[in-house]
Structures are given as structure tokens and as C-alpha cells.
Amino acid sequence: MSQYRLAFPEVAVDFMNQDHHEFAALREKLLAVIAAGTAASGIEPLLAELHSHTVRHFADEEKLMQDTGFPVYPVHKGEHDSVLADMAARIAEWRQTGDHGALQVWLEHAVGDWLVAHIASMDTVTARFAAGKQGR
Template sequence: MTEHREPSIQVPEVAVASMNATHAEELGLIERLLAALDDEDAEAARAMAEDLAAHVQEHFSREERLMEQYGFPPYPIHKAEHDRVRPLVAGACAAADDAKGRAALARFLREEFIPWLEHHVATMDMATAHFLAMQGVE
């Protein structure tokens, strides 16, 4: 086991508890995946990369269903941002089969996806949750 210097990843709380739960779950998955990648535990990393890819898709889709259901006006903008990031996550996670892909995945998570997620939650998710909470979504 190597020492993990990962500061625990945090995103701001939004006004909808179920969205916060999804975000916390996803951050946990990312932290465990990074630990497996750092440990060069290929088997675990592959499995967790698959879990993360599925989690991100469902995370985005659930927000989109809620926005549609409650008629959130900027829905297309929020969805477009999800749709831009979806293939990046899917591609990076699918590359976890070989060592080079796993190194690229660790880099992608640390340098692109985590900073993106922090910003996305603080902006689009924050505004969306504010609107949904006023419609009684928890």
C-alpha cells in the first residue's frame, strides 16, 4: 500500500438532499478509484472505473429527469454541459484496461473531472437545486 495524499474531495452542499447524497457517493467512488490506481491494483481499478462511469451517467440523468419534470427553464444549458462531459468520463473510464489508460484516468480525474465537478456543483447544480427545492423536491 502506498501513502495516499489525496485531500478528501469536497463539493458545496446544494438545496436538495438527494442531490447531495449522489454527489457524496460519487466523490467516495472517485477517492477509492484513485487509491486503487495509486496502488496499481489493476483489478480493483478496472471494476471501480466501471462503477464510476455508470454512477456519473445516472447522476446526470437523474438531474435531467428532475429538471424536465419540474420545468426548469435553463434545462438545455445544464443538460448540454452534462452531455459534453459524459463521453469524456466514459472514455477515460473505459481505458482502465491497460496501464497507460489507468495513468491517463488518474490524470483525468485529478486534473479535469474533479475540478470540473467542483465548479459544476457550485454553479449549475446549485441553481438547479435552488429551483427544485422551491418545488418541494428533497
């Protein structure tokens, strides 16, 4: 088991769980690649994949919220927007500085903590609401 493995709850919507596990696996892979001293050219495609996965996943969650009339959509959407802005800024900074240590610390701590907290709060509530609506 990877030392970077995260523990987070399953939510009531399958595609969300699948995406969360894919994201966690990508994060683990990135951390392993950085720890192995891989060159920037080996990190770049994984970071780009993490970013595009997140963009697509957030859009899918936002569509689910809109389709089911989730009442606090703006709050959940707002957190997605700030996370994406931070991710884009961190990636841009890494491309500019080549500071693998800063990238590693951000992925290990900020991204890991955010993922677990977000799934346990907003995603859990959103999925429960959506599953209730769709199961009616």
C-alpha cells in the same frame, strides 16, 4: 482524511447531495487503488461503477429539471452530455492503452475540478429552483 478529498457545497436537494458524496467517494477510492499499483482487473469494476453512477445520477437530475420546468435545462443537460462523452472516451482509452498515469491525472484534476465547479454552479442553481417549486 484522504489526500484526494474534495470540498464542494451542499445543494438544496437531498438526493443530489447524496449522489455527489457517493461520486466523490468513488473517485477517492479509484485514486487510492491506482496509487497503490493495483492491476487493471482491480480498477475496472470501480471505473464501471463510476460511469454507471454518473449515468444514473445525471438522468435523475435531468428528470428533476424536467418535472420542475427548469428554464435552462438544455444548458445543464448539455454539460452532462459532454462530461459523459469525455468519461466514456477516457475509460475506453485506458482500456486500450493501460496507461494508469493518464487515468490518474484525469481523475485527480479534470474530474475533481469539474465536479466542484459543476456543483457550485449548475447544480446549486438547479437545486434551488427545484426546491422552490416543490416547496410551493
